[in-house]
Amino acid sequence: MTVSYATSADGTRIAYETHGEGAPVLFVGGALSPRQSALAYVPHLADDWTVVCLDRRGKGDTRESTPWSVEREIEDLAAVIEQLGGAVNVYGHSSGAILSLKAAAAGVPMTTLTTYEPPFLTTREPEGWKDYADRVRAMASGDEPGDAVESFIRHTGAPWDDGIRQSPFWPAMVALAPTLFYDLTIVADAQVPADTLGRITAPVLSLYGGGSPAWAENSARAVAAAVPGAAVDAAPGQTHNADPAVVSPILKDFLRH
Incomplete structure (x- = not known):
């Protein structure tokens, strides 16, 4: 395993590692998820795609850099994507899905974007x-x-x-x-920013786990409704921490079309 680095706009070196061959699929993890959290997808995808495992800012081998902001993390994704060739498939999980959606809306080039259970709460605004x-x-x-x-x-x-x-x-x-x-902070008020998501032009697949609580399906459907042309699907029997063996066939089908 070799760790590569892309230099973000503020000079922060963003660490990532790659596995496999073919078009890149960049995995953007959520809270408490360094790049190792994406390694379980390698056996399922690496024969046809290059799995890119990312250390987001402050995690793993991407050292802390201040001041932090959502905008800096979007610049980080842009730097990695540029180094990978200028446009890649992106898979965002949880708060990493929200970050990926915000990056796509800001114009960061993505061939496709798959989101899994961004923690939007469509029925209420969390207090405090x-x-x-x-x-x-x-x-x-x-x-x-x-x-x-x-x-x-x-x-x-x-x-x-x-x-x-x-x-x-x-x-x-x-x-x-x-x-x-x-x-x-990326999750913010946990409300779906419909106007922002409406600016996304990349094909989007909005996934949720079939065994997850109702908020997950509501969130996935709200994202799909906000993004022009987006599709929504369920990973059978899965919850927030989904089994890559179940998610990967759905992801493969989306990437091939």
Whole structure:
């Protein structure tokens, strides 16, 4: 495995690694997701496509750079895409899906864009969303950054077990605690920015898990309704952390058409 770097507009070096041959598929992960989170897709896609695993700003081998902003992360995607040839297929997961949608709307060139469960809440506006993001940032910069990780996981509604703190992957999660504020800021008020998404010209597939709560399907359908010509589909039986073996055939079918 070789780590490559693209230089973003502010000079930050953005790390990524590639696997396979063919047209690139750039995976943009969400919260607590360094580039290794996309490696499970390699066995399913690398025979026909180049799987590009990305370390977003502040994660993995992409070092912290200040001041952070959503605009800087969009510039990061633009730099990586330019280095990969100027237009690629993009797969965004969770808050990484929202970032990818915002990048596409800003004119970052994409051959296709697939989104999986961007955390938009179409039926209500979360109370105190910005206050919560600020609290997570304070926890992450304090003496117990693990508290920020635990709070975030509980906040998403994912099951929590105190044994997670003793798991072998816990230190890596804690190391990513400062970036939780970034993902919460990308999600913003969790409302679908329909006017912004209406500017996207790339073909878009809006995916959700067939076993996910209702918000996921509502979000996927709202994205598809906002993006001209977008399609919506469900990954059978899947939840927010979907099995690549189930998602990959759907993704392949979209990429081939």
